[in-house]
Amino acid sequence: MTDIRTGHIPAADLNLETSMGCGQIFGWDRRGKTYFGMIGSTAVGIRQEGDRIVFVTESGLDRSRIVSYLGLDVDLGQILKSITRDSFMKRVVGSVRGLRLLKQEPWPCLCSYIISANNRVERIDTIVKQISRELGTRHVVDGEEVYCLPEPGVLAGCAESGLRSCGTGFRAPYLLGAAAMVSDGVIDFDAIAGMPTGEARDLLKTVHGVGDKIADCVLLFAFSRYETFPVDVWIKRAVQIKYFDSGEVKPDEIRRFGQEYFGEYAGYAQEYIYHYAREHGLE
């Protein structure tokens, strides 16, 4: 493992602010121009300076992990081309530049999305940070404090009351259950990484508090299963209006439509539609 402290990465086709702020990822803290957070067990500071990404890390993080974390290892132009299947998508894709899917760590991603159930984007972020600060570990990078979400084994040993005081509400037992399953190896992220998507999805759904939507988010945002098409209320509304003449359609049908219509990179289509719907509305 390379011991990199500082460096930079060419990133002409990345909009860090949009990618960090679009609601796909939680727990990063923006201070001035720099985002501070964890990649695995390493605290990192990242900022964009024109066409490049400048980073500072604690020791022990491979440079290639930063590249993959930022989603820079895919051909964005080709992906966007593939999902631009109609005039609406042309408008959607043209509305924002450099939005990329980040490759999150599985555990923080699972936690974040369990918390996301029936919750607002800003609150999800607040709660993730609260848990990290109260129950996690403190790191320092570039003189800045960064708190890491507790490891599954640690969280599993926490009291439900402590978790509830972080604002998790009825999701507290879900988080504890997930932590126990991960630390016991019932949920094995390395195994999931090697599974067919459908099988991985079924396994993730055995976690209490994880249904179709959250399982799909974890597969898309942590395991790069770009063919998944998570259906939340925004996507449901958008797809109903744009592709089903505003008629009521069940989430599972929306999901299957999205996957078939957009194909290999349906997840990218989902993220762009989501961003567009939230930023511009759907008229």
Next chain:
DNA sequence: TCTCAGGCACTAT
């Protein structure tokens, strides 16, 4: 005061 927010589980049909 009441509704709603990037769902889910539980229950009754």
Next chain:
DNA sequence: ATAGTGCCTGAG
């Protein structure tokens, strides 16, 4: 199978 309903919590 599938449609209702309640849920922690805080912001508008």
